[in-house]
Amino acid sequence: MNRLLSLFPCWLICTTLGAQAQAQTPVLTTLQKISQTATINLGHRESSVPFSYYDNRRQVVGYSHDLMLAVTQSIQKELKLPALAVKLVPVTSQNRIPLVQNGSVDLECGSTTNNRERARQVAFSVSIFQTSSRLLTRQDSGVAELSDLKGRRVLVTAGTTSERQLMLYGETRGMRFDIESAKDHGQAFAQLQSGRAEAFMMDDAVLYGLRAKADRPDDWRVVGQPMAAEVYACMLRKDDPAFKAVVDRSLTQLMQSGEALKIYRRWFQSPIPPKGLNLNWPAPESLLDLYRTPNDRPLG
Template identity: 85%
Template sequence: MTMIRCLPPFLLMCCALGAQAQTPVLTTLQKISQTATINLGHRESSVPFSYYDGRRQVVGYSQDLMLAVADSIKKELKLPALAVKLVPVTSQNRIPLVQNGSVDLECGSTTHNRERARQVAFSVSIFQTSSRLLTRVDSGVTGLSDLGGRRVLVTAGTTSERQLMMHSESTGLKVDIVSAKDHGEAFEQLQSGRAVAFLMDEALLYGLRAKTDRPEDWRVVGKPMATEVYACMLRKDDTAFKAVVDRSLTRLMQSGEALKIYRRWFQSPIPPKGLNLNWPPPDVLLDLYRSPTDQPLG
């Protein structure tokens, strides 16, 4: 497959909207077949799921799964070649870019829940996680109850942002919530001392911790909040495309290939620092591999 860097997302949105106004809407498989191109949405700092390594190459657990799906689509459509356009997405724009056709498939660290399922479709789940806090070892923070009157970072447009707002409202805990545009920016602000903690999915926090020069200065704390599943996003009401994606992911999971990919990113040294997250696969993830499902948890 040929890798192609794509246009900036805002230009893609304009082009896609203009094209939709002039031409009949094709199914995703028809579009891929006619253009021999697939647009894959990726994250820039969702370590170790989808992120830039030291050479600005997109790597990660979700990225490996997505590329394997793209290869399955190429074989399904009997294409001699399939060009892959990589489109960077954020928590805020990932759903609109899938909806307007700029992105055919997005596999990163996107939570599948019922609210989002009203806007886009989701594949079978590829991961399961819960939100926790990342903080300095000497911060004195051990859980949400220690955050009263203090500044806490979240990434805008994430379920963690909403969870913290709802927790604050329901418990009366007064927290100064600061929203960053992406996980990398949030962690940079945390490191600079602009907040005492960063609330995000546990796996992502361990990934960010592994990128630092001194991982031992940071720890993940607090009781896990609501458990969620990650899945790949695609446009609604495109059953043929979803069927191909689900078949490919199910095959990867049940063949043991997904577990090999997991071990590459969670139990082996990863770029850019060569650090190891040393995180064995949770039992719930192994259960998911054995019996893939596209049902959300919330």
Template identity: 65%
Template sequence: MKHFTVLVRIVLAWSALLAAGAGAHAQNGDTLAKVAETATINLGHRESSVPFSYYDNKRQVVGYSHELMLKMLDGIRAELRLPALTIKLVPVTPQNRIPLVQNGTVDIECGSTTHNEERARQVAFSTSIFVIGTRLMTNRRSGIRDFPDLAGRSVVVTAATTSERLLRTFNERIGGTINIVIAKDHGESFQLLELGRAEAFMMDDALLYGERAKAQQPEDWIVVGSPMSAEAYGCMMRRGDVAFKKVVDRELTRLMQSGEALKIYTKWFQRPIPPKGLNLNWPPSDALLELYRAPTDKPL
């Protein structure tokens, strides 16, 4: 019994050392070393960013960004010569996604995160994976067709997004007549729109079409307005982790220039998707096709 107790203590101590080592690698920005040591990578994902990263009817994570990441991880597996790689899925929100990357809880987050200079001071971004414009969704009978029509209206926007910042700036410019409603995620934003708590939903155009795909009556909702901004999505990693970023960028570039990324785009934007089987019918933009031809990690 005494020998058994000693053995248990040794095993526990060794496990603690392994965990501490993995944590140290994460804090030091050496993600590849941590993954090689633990054969595990922590992938941050969104819960309701249709069609980029979200739960389907069976609570499985699916979407354009998520599928790109799974393909990219094949390159990580080959780089490290790992026979198997455990992917730990970590749900994130607009509010906690950056802190979870910074503190090592998440090794890489890939959903619908805009790459801008402010965020680039906190985390590193991969080669861009998508290009969007910031627009509005509204009921086709609302009379709203562009941003100037929002004066005196209630507009919902998801918290801690670039769209929230843009909407607040626009509201100040027109005298503060917009009633801004804040929701915790895109799903809640669209729910408030459907319930009549807001007359328009401001967000990235691709996400608006994704929320429309979940509606009870998709034909009631239209996406309108000249884009207030053009933005690039990227995957977030810890700053200073040069080796990890190099592998991620290399694999994403391979997917784009080989045509594989375009096939993934077609699957999620031009074919029926969960949860209701609606086809977004959204051809790739010229800006996205140019990104596939010449991948870059620069913000727009």
């Protein structure tokens, strides 16, 4: 016992010194980490058509993904790197924030809504899109509004703002919905096609993208009064102003130069993979306003 007691002060001192040394170890910023490793980890979605998704060759494509790759080129120039390796990391609605927080993903550009609740956990770039939630349903379902789904099954993607909006809508109006959550948008649409639910509630742009990807697009329609407007933005870690400044500067240049609009037209007004269908969706005025005066303000 005496010997153990005599060792205790040494153990305490060593532990204290170790903790102090660890506390004094500087935490690398994102730009420092990218510079040292010559690698950037980009988060992407698997079925967020036409923002970030797999094509028929399992290549990541989409509007948001193109913007993210352009930002990556700016980061490489900013750091004067002769080469920058890109590591693509698939994310879901549920794990995207934790993966950004723990450093597994440096930048995620997909269909992520910038709102005040999420801004307490991560940082957001200037906005890259504006949207609102609606419903995707069969042409012959008889569903025209959210109120038509009272007591019926509605699909949502887990961890999305649409899931919360649906629950809030039901609570404020005394309606009950049979809500079923899917892992991602692709799984939700597959379940809708199988007849597991009457409708799928999600951001309208994503719904039009899924419809375009369907085997029989004309069997489906997007209906319902648009819910509150939201903005998409690229997501990055909090408290890293230098990295956010580079990302924002690059996106702002893309928007104000007209390059972002060209990218938009490629994905919303031209045939897109995998079936070569055209969403035929001209850029709304709200998006053009974002392009003219980029900002990172959330709408909710």
